[in-house]
Amino acid sequence: MSLMNTRAGLVRRLLAVALLVLALSGCGEDAPPPPRERKPNPTAAKGAKPGAKGKPGAPAKGGPAAPTVTLEAVAYKDEDFIESISNRDPFKIYTTQFRADLPEGVQRRVYMPTTAVEEMRLIAIVTGVAKPKAMLLDPVGVGHVVERGDYVGRPKVIQASGNVAMTLNWRVDRIRENEVVLTQEDATDPTRIAMTKIIPLRTEGEVQ
Numbered sequence: 001m002s003l004m005n006t007r008a009g010l011v012r013r014l015l016a017v018a019l020l021v022l023a024l025s026g027c028g029e030d031a032p033p034p035p036r037e038r039k040p041n042p043t044a045a046k047g048a049k050p051g052a053k054g055k056p057g058a059p060a061k062g063g064p065a066a067p068t069v070t071l072e073a074v075a076y077k078d079e080d081f082i083e084s085i086s087n088r089d090p091f092k093i094y095t096t097q098f099r100a101d102l103p104e105g106v107q108r109r110v111y112m113p114t115t116a117v118e119e120m121r122l123i124a125i126v127t128g129v130a131k132p133k134a135m136l137l138d139p140v141g142v143g144h145v146v147e148r149g150d151y152v153g154r155p156k157v158i159q160a161s162g163n164v165a166m167t168l169n170w171r172v173d174r175i176r177e178n179e180v181v182l183t184q185e186d187a188t189d190p191t192r193i194a195m196t197k198i199i200p201l202r203t204e205g206e207v208q
Helices: 002-027 042-046
Strands: 121-126 133-137 143-147 151-160 164-175 179-184 195-200
Touching (some): 121 179, 133 164, 151 179
Antiparallel strands (some): 133 143, 164 179, 179 195
């Protein structure tokens, strides 16, 4: 029993020595230094002046002065508004000088203005009414209903006196039971007999 007690006491002493050594080694390490205290900047504490009288964008005291712009009044004369080679009107439109004169009479309504009379086909006639009507078919297959006094077909452009362009259109003169009579008058020579063209309802082959 005395030997066991002696060994237990020796173990306790060794443990105490080991704990003491660990404690001493931990205390010997360098601790991290405390944060360094910054000294206040006297210039920053006072604050820089943004400009004269506290206005933003104004130059600081002692800085370069802002440039001064002076506007001078310009005096114009009547000659300055006269158009010449060296003084052109920037708002003038010159496209009208290169535009050709339109033929007279283009404001009238013309049925099938791009189709020749020879290319038209008469497919229907309505008579027995106050205003007889006829249906003409264009090469595309679209029907156009016309009556007496309407202009049809591609116009013929001629040069009249004074280099003025004029158009000659075919006009529906009469609508009969089996045909439509077209006339074309020459506006440059009223004494000339009007040309006549007939569009039949049936061709010769259909009649036979």
